[in-house]
Amino acid sequence: MEGLTKIDDLGKPRVVIVGGGFGGLELAKALAGAPVQVVLIDKQNYHAFQPLLYQVATAGLDEGDIVAPFRKILSTQENFYFRLAEVMAVNTADQVVETSIGRVRYDYLVLATGATSNYFGDAEMAKNSIAIKSVEDALELRNTVLSNFEQALQLGDREQLNSLLDFVIVGGGPTGVELAGALSELRKHVFPKDYRELDFKEMDIHLVQSGPVLLKGMSANASQRALESLQQFGVQVWLNARVKSYDGYTVTLSTGQQLITRTLIWAAGVTGAPISGLRADCLLPGNRYGVDDFNRVLGYDHIFAIGDIAAMRSPDYPEGHPMVAQPALQQGRLLGQNLSRLLAGQPLQPFRYHDKGAMATIGRNHAVADIKLFGREYHLQGFLAWVAWSIVHVVSLIGFRNRLMVLLSWTWSYFSFDKGLRYIIGKTKASLVEADVDGKAIV
Amino acid sequence: MEGLTKIDDLGKPRVVIVGGGFGGLELAKALAGAPVQVVLIDKQNYHAFQPLLYQVATAGLDEGDIVAPFRKILSTQENFYFRLAEVMAVNTADQVVETSIGRVRYDYLVLATGATSNYFGDAEMAKNSIAIKSVEDALELRNTVLSNFEQALQLGDREQLNSLLDFVIVGGGPTGVELAGALSELRKHVFPKDYRELDFKEMDIHLVQSGPVLLKGMSANASQRALESLQQFGVQVWLNARVKSYDGYTVTLSTGQQLITRTLIWAAGVTGAPISGLRADCLLPGNRYGVDDFNRVLGYDHIFAIGDIAAMRSPDYPEGHPMVAQPALQQGRLLGQNLSRLLAGQPLQPFRYHDKGAMATIGRNHAVADIKLFGREYHLQGFLAWVAWSIVHVVSLIGFRNRLMVLLSWTWSYFSFDKGLRYIIGKTKASLVEADVDGKAIV
Numbered sequence: 001m002e003g004l005t006k007i008d009d010l011g012k013p014r015v016v017i018v019g020g021g022f023g024g025l026e027l028a029k030a031l032a033g034a035p036v037q038v039v040l041i042d043k044q045n046y047h048a049f050q051p052l053l054y055q056v057a058t059a060g061l062d063e064g065d066i067v068a069p070f071r072k073i074l075s076t077q078e079n080f081y082f083r084l085a086e087v088m089a090v091n092t093a094d095q096v097v098e099t100s101i102g103r104v105r106y107d108y109l110v111l112a113t114g115a116t117s118n119y120f121g122d123a124e125m126a127k128n129s130i131a132i133k134s135v136e137d138a139l140e141l142r143n144t145v146l147s148n149f150e151q152a153l154q155l156g157d158r159e160q161l162n163s164l165l166d167f168v169i170v171g172g173g174p175t176g177v178e179l180a181g182a183l184s185e186l187r188k189h190v191f192p193k194d195y196r197e198l199d200f201k202e203m204d205i206h207l208v209q210s211g212p213v214l215l216k217g218m219s220a221n222a223s224q225r226a227l228e229s230l231q232q233f234g235v236q237v238w239l240n241a242r243v244k245s246y247d248g249y250t251v252t253l254s255t256g257q258q259l260i261t262r263t264l265i266w267a268a269g270v271t272g273a274p275i276s277g278l279r280a281d282c283l284l285p286g287n288r289y290g291v292d293d294f295n296r297v298l299g300y301d302h303i304f305a306i307g308d309i310a311a312m313r314s315p316d317y318p319e320g321h322p323m324v325a326q327p328a329l330q331q332g333r334l335l336g337q338n339l340s341r342l343l344a345g346q347p348l349q350p351f352r353y354h355d356k357g358a359m360a361t362i363g364r365n366h367a368v369a370d371i372k373l374f375g376r377e378y379h380l381q382g383f384l385a386w387v388a389w390s391i392v393h394v395v396s397l398i399g400f401r402n403r404l405m406v407l408l409s410w411t412w413s414y415f416s417f418d419k420g421l422r423y424i425i426g427k428t429k430a431s432l433v434e435a436d437v438d439g440k441a442i443v
Numbered sequence: 444m445e446g447l448t449k450i451d452d453l454g455k456p457r458v459v460i461v462g463g464g465f466g467g468l469e470l471a472k473a474l475a476g477a478p479v480q481v482v483l484i485d486k487q488n489y490h491a492f493q494p495l496l497y498q499v500a501t502a503g504l505d506e507g508d509i510v511a512p513f514r515k516i517l518s519t520q521e522n523f524y525f526r527l528a529e530v531m532a533v534n535t536a537d538q539v540v541e542t543s544i545g546r547v548r549y550d551y552l553v554l555a556t557g558a559t560s561n562y563f564g565d566a567e568m569a570k571n572s573i574a575i576k577s578v579e580d581a582l583e584l585r586n587t588v589l590s591n592f593e594q595a596l597q598l599g600d601r602e603q604l605n606s607l608l609d610f611v612i613v614g615g616g617p618t619g620v621e622l623a624g625a626l627s628e629l630r631k632h633v634f635p636k637d638y639r640e641l642d643f644k645e646m647d648i649h650l651v652q653s654g655p656v657l658l659k660g661m662s663a664n665a666s667q668r669a670l671e672s673l674q675q676f677g678v679q680v681w682l683n684a685r686v687k688s689y690d691g692y693t694v695t696l697s698t699g700q701q702l703i704t705r706t707l708i709w710a711a712g713v714t715g716a717p718i719s720g721l722r723a724d725c726l727l728p729g730n731r732y733g734v735d736d737f738n739r740v741l742g743y744d745h746i747f748a749i750g751d752i753a754a755m756r757s758p759d760y761p762e763g764h765p766m767v768a769q770p771a772l773q774q775g776r777l778l779g780q781n782l783s784r785l786l787a788g789q790p791l792q793p794f795r796y797h798d799k800g801a802m803a804t805i806g807r808n809h810a811v812a813d814i815k816l817f818g819r820e821y822h823l824q825g826f827l828a829w830v831a832w833s834i835v836h837v838v839s840l841i842g843f844r845n846r847l848m849v850l851l852s853w854t855w856s857y858f859s860f861d862k863g864l865r866y867i868i869g870k871t872k873a874s875l876v877e878a879d880v881d882g883k884a885i886v
Contacts, residue, residue, distance in 0.1 A: 044866075044867070045589060045593065045865070045866060045867050046866040046867075046868075062505050062507035062508075063507075063868060064505035064507065064863075064864050064866070065505075067866050067868075069637075069865040069866050071636075071637040071638070071865070072637065072861075072863065072865060075636040075637060076636075081640075083593075083596070084590075084593040084867075101597050102597065135868055136868065136869075139868070139869075146488065147527075150488065150526075150527040153526070154544050154545065193514075193518040193519075194512075194514040194515065194518060195514070197524075399863075401855055401863050404851065404855075405848070405851070408847065408848070408851070412844055412847075418515075420507075420515065420842070420844050421507050422488070422512045422514070422515060423487075423488060423489040423507070423510050423511075423512050424487070424488050424489075424527075425489075425506060425510075425578055425579065425582070426579075426582075426868075426869050426870075427869075
């Protein structure tokens with residue numbers, strides 16, 4: 001029997017896309033003119049611009065400025081349908097996706113589920129740390145940082161105080177580096193005005209990186225410069241160190257060093273977010289689906305995977321492409337064209353990754369960028385890299401409104417040295433601070 | 444014993460303000476130069492601009508644009524201290540406020556706790572309806588409205604469908620009128636593009652008002668015009684009707700009429716939010732503290748009340764002043780001056796309310812305004828009133844950033860006919876929609 005609002009069966013093949021990140025959204029757009037019905041399923045009703053989540057977490061941007069509702073982005077695309085749902089499993093025999101709102105039939109299925117934090121099996125770490133993979137994560141981190149300072153005002157014990165004022169960031173990739181830089185800016189320009197009663201010499205920012213360099217994968221020049229800038233900003237960088245354990249209070253590093261913090265931010269690694277129902281042998285290490293040059297999941301004709309969840313292994317990329325925005329965008333775009341070719345009986349075009357380089361910002365006027373243009377690589381740093389980073393990120397945002405708002409927020413922050421969004425709304429990481437009778441005596 | 448971060452005792456009298464709404468914040472500012480220590484206690488770390496909450500609830504504004512952190516607003520005021528805490532009770536004998544973070548001594552106490560929704564003792568209504576008194580309320584309403592439409596896509600039963608698409612607003616004051624207008628704009632300009640599969644003729648907006656007119660307290664002209672505009676926008680207005688009961692699905696009116704909705708928005712009345720510890724006889728009907736002409740709570744020398752929580756009865760205002768922003772602002776300002784006078788041994792100045800009039804917006808180019816200037820009253824309506832309303836609200840916001848952002852958002856919305864913030868982040872009112880096997884067959 002039919003629902004009143006059943007997805008119209010247009011007699012066209014249906015492409016079901018699971019996940020509306022960079023890859024899934026780009027694919028949906030690329031299918032605009034194709035003779036297919038496009039059904040995007042996501043557990044959020046919006047696309048989040050992940051590279052700027054750290055700015056939401058540090059009160060620099062409003063979450064509304066970096067998200068865009070799918071229905072709004074694609075409101076004029078006639079063959080586009082959206083469903084807010086969680087996907088539980090794929091039934092390949094019936095060509096059906098099992099979701100929280102029922103079964104959705106597909107002719108072509110594209111998995112674009114992205115990646116999730118990798119805690120390497122450490123359940124205690126997963127429970128006690130804060131990730132920064134989603135908008136909700138970023139808001140929770142912002143709320144937690146601000147709540148920490150509010151609570152710190154009541155404490156009489158120095159170690160307890162430091163457990164709230166100190167932050168440990170695990171992972172020296174772009175997210176970890178950018179977050180450490182943003183926290184150091186808050187420490188320098190913003191928090192001392194807000195919390196005049198606290199001594200911000202007590203606030204330590206630790207960045208823990210398992211390897212010998214920050215920003216692994218970028219040029220040696222960029223890595224070195226990022227390290228120097230962070231150290232100049234007073235961030236304590238621990239290279240060649242791993243976190244062995246964290247109980248919500250004490251961080252023990254592989255070097256034996258112990259750090260005290262109630263706020264450990266986990267930016268140390270990601271793993272694919274696969275869906276049950278596919279054969280186990282198509283899942284490669286890192287929980288990514290092995291795909292051929294056309295992003296077809298190995299062993300399946302009608303199932304594709306793009307972006308972080310796909311590992312397209314090649315001599316240049318033996319473990320698949322880096323888990324960043326560009327491969328996802330490029331694969332999404334090409335798969336859109338290839339699906340049209342497939343339906344028209346034309347030969348498919350294999351994927352070739354165009355590496356445009358990488359960039360990371362460390363703070364005000366400080367960034368590093370490796371830019372690949374016309375076969376050459378340019379290394380930028382300092383103010384120029386920072387301007388390049390800002391332009392690339394504003395332009396990459398979705399929608400005129402978001403671009404304008406982010407540009408204005410940044411301009412305002414730049415000249416005022418302020419981050420205006422320091423409000424606590426929504427979830428805060430449950431505080432473990434015990435009643436401190438001495439400190440409570442604020443009478 | 445002292446905490447590390449004890450509030451400095453400056454040897455100056457301490458004024459403790461409970462609540463940072465319009466009144467409490469204005470008072471804190473007015474005490475900037477006074478020889479006192481100002482301690483503001485609030486359970487949020489920000490001031491929320493309540494008159495625009497309805498726009499947050501209808502995806503027109505970002506919550507970040509209408510809130511301002513107290514610490515930021517008053518970061519340059521040297522005698523200002525903020526504490527994030529809930530106040531449980533006042534101990535008048537010890538001159539101490541009992542809070543969630545301990546006891547806070549006061550020399551002068553000012554209660555500015557505002558008002559809360561009045562459900563007239565109907566616990567079922569309190570549980571099943573959504574209020575719109577706080578930012579969290581507004582976000583929950585926005586999330587719920589959007590979730591309703593997402594869920595409606597799965598339903599096969601017409602009554603079930605209507606229970607999600609229809610909205611009942613109880614209360615014909617400014618909040619109810621403005622919300623009804625905003626929902627009707629979404630229905631006309633925004634939702635049909637987002638949800639092409641739904642028939643928006645099915646979406647009904649009901650506004651239930653107990654009395655014979657909308658916007659009671661404004662001019663007859665304004666009331667009539669608001670009614671006509673809403674009806675023109677397709678809002679079903681029920682005058683002289685009260686809600687007798689609501690079980691989360693069926694609304695029964697005093698007229699016998701029944702309406703079906705899963706979303707009832709309660710904007711029907713407010714009651715003071717008093718604190719325990721004061722003598723029962725100073726609490727007047729409506730849960731407001733009776734105060735003298737200097738906002739001193741009857742029977743106490745060192746305890747004051749301002750804004751919604753205060754009822755200063757006079758021949759012109761036998762039940763106290765209207766529970767809106769202006770009396771709170773004016774009382775806060777005057778009390779700041781009077782506390783300085785008190786400390787200087789000068790006579791206090793009694794409060795005189797300067798009624799500037801009232802305004803309400805119904806939608807694009809439609810508003811009503813009764814403006815009192817130089818002893819005369821002017822009635823504006825339509826486009827002119829809408830421009831006046833917009834200017835007054837932008838100017839009243841706190842901080843340059845918020846003013847700029849709201850102005851831009853409105854300008855953008857005006858020309859694009861769009862409301863951009865249609866994302867679901869955070870709490871949603873628990874849905875009661877049963878699994879609908881027919882509707883779920885979206886295969």
